[in-house]
Amino acid sequence: MDDTPSNGLTFDLDRITSSVSDHHRIPPFMESSSHEFCHDRQINEVDFFNDQKLSIGSSSNFTRHKQSSSVNINTCLNLVTGNTSSDQSIIEDGMSSYSEEERTKHELATVQAEYERTSGENQRLKEALNKVIIDYKTLEMHFATILQYKREEKSVEDRDGRRSTMGPRSIMDLALAAEPNENSHYSSEERSHSPINKNNSMDDNNRKIDQSTEATIRKARVSVRARSEASVITDGCQWRKYGQKMAKGNPCPRAYYRCTMAAGCPVRKQVQRYAEDKTIVITTYEGNHNHPLPPSAMAMASTTSSAARMLLSGSMPSADGLPNSNFLSRTLLPCSSNMATISASAPFPTITLDLTQTPNPFQSPFNSSNPNTMSQIFGQSLYNQSKFSGLQMSQGDPQARMADTVSALRADPNFTAALATAISSMISGGTSDDFHGSNNKASNSNFQGN
DNA sequence: CGCCTTTGACCCGCGC
DNA sequence: GCGCGGGTCAAAGGCG
Numbered sequence: 001m002d003d004t005p006s007n008g009l010t011f012d013l014d015r016i017t018s019s020v021s022d023h024h025r026i027p028p029f030m031e032s033s034s035h036e037f038c039h040d041r042q043i044n045e046v047d048f049f050n051d052q053k054l055s056i057g058s059s060s061n062f063t064r065h066k067q068s069s070s071v072n073i074n075t076c077l078n079l080v081t082g083n084t085s086s087d088q089s090i091i092e093d094g095m096s097s098y099s100e101e102e103r104t105k106h107e108l109a110t111v112q113a114e115y116e117r118t119s120g121e122n123q124r125l126k127e128a129l130n131k132v133i134i135d136y137k138t139l140e141m142h143f144a145t146i147l148q149y150k151r152e153e154k155s156v157e158d159r160d161g162r163r164s165t166m167g168p169r170s171i172m173d174l175a176l177a178a179e180p181n182e183n184s185h186y187s188s189e190e191r192s193h194s195p196i197n198k199n200n201s202m203d204d205n206n207r208k209i210d211q212s213t214e215a216t217i218r219k220a221r222v223s224v225r226a227r228s229e230a231s232v233i234t235d236g237c238q239w240r241k242y243g244q245k246m247a248k249g250n251p252c253p254r255a256y257y258r259c260t261m262a263a264g265c266p267v268r269k270q271v272q273r274y275a276e277d278k279t280i281v282i283t284t285y286e287g288n289h290n291h292p293l294p295p296s297a298m299a300m301a302s303t304t305s306s307a308a309r310m311l312l313s314g315s316m317p318s319a320d321g322l323p324n325s326n327f328l329s330r331t332l333l334p335c336s337s338n339m340a341t342i343s344a345s346a347p348f349p350t351i352t353l354d355l356t357q358t359p360n361p362f363q364s365p366f367n368s369s370n371p372n373t374m375s376q377i378f379g380q381s382l383y384n385q386s387k388f389s390g391l392q393m394s395q396g397d398p399q400a401r402m403a404d405t406v407s408a409l410r411a412d413p414n415f416t417a418a419l420a421t422a423i424s425s426m427i428s429g430g431t432s433d434d435f436h437g438s439n440n441k442a443s444n445s446n447f448q449g450n
Numbered sequence: 451c452g453c454c455t456t457t458g459a460c461c462c463g464c465g466c
Numbered sequence: 467g468c469g470c471g472g473g474t475c476a477a478a479g480g481c482g
Binding site for chain 1: 470471472473474475476
Binding site: 240241242243244260 | 453454455456457
């Protein structure tokens, strides 16, 4: 934060003082630096009235004394004021010049006081505005979370009522359906014609709206692009590879992973190298974890979860049923829209976080060495994000900063949403080497929200 | 032995 | 209806 007010209420001291000097012909030593003059004004006044008390023993005092003296004895200032001839009653002698200068000083003091008062008020208004913005975004996040919880509860109730008639695959489908962006095996049309939905056909308009929107947002995905020499990005979760396919238009195969941290966890991810730059790994996450996550996985999980929630909540207000990318850009990606993209096109709404672009100009302590884990990377992201959002972080110890970032992640869902912004504002090549030395078999870890 | 990866087969949606 | 492509399954084999 600089001292210059920036929200409309600005005060150009240079212009003010130069204007004053133009009209009152302030001596050159006063014009040389208007700010210096303002800052030294009090001292000069004190020197002026305590002239006799000054000691000439020190050169600095002596210099000041000389300056004060020059102010005192300069009777040839020839000050030109706005006074007209009607003001000729004022005696045009040294005292008159002195009065004019004193008046100028007084005006400057008044202006300075006004400037300081306005700056303070401006600062208070900025703080109030920031608080309102933060509160607004927090409420936005809470609203999206509540909507998701309501859908989850509804899905769980449906599942509990029908489990006895389901085969294993159906159970998996329902587990996927526990999340609003899930259910990968049946199209919305099939679901609408299934016995389940026939038995539960609603005459409730809200329900219909909910179903129509669900159809478009069911498969929300979060895609992360990062540079890495390794085939996958470690994120703290355990994954099991269950398939691999050659994708069209890409010589590199696409690998399919399933979360194995808990039975029935619906989270899946796809890993594929970017065709045009094979140093870039594209990891796409789908679904939310239905089990506790280790701390090392929390950062990525919270991030992608928040991104997905924002993606889903961004879908809600859209009249055409498509995700409202403008809403998302405003809320989730306020300062890095060029690095995070949202695709509202079929088949699934996808938010892409690009970690491969220009390194962040901010150099936090985390940058002193290459981050080796996703937690570090995201801790760095959070640290950088905190600079954007003005959040308070611990100073000094990087470990303390990391603790702060983790605490913030856990405590504030809005903060995790904002993390998506930070992700895209930093990291270049930071994800490589993440797996070197780690379990080369089952530790393919990425992140996903729960 | 348990868990993993590999890989061909299969299912499904979509476009023509 | 057919072919294509994406996604998943499951048997086979490897590894600790």
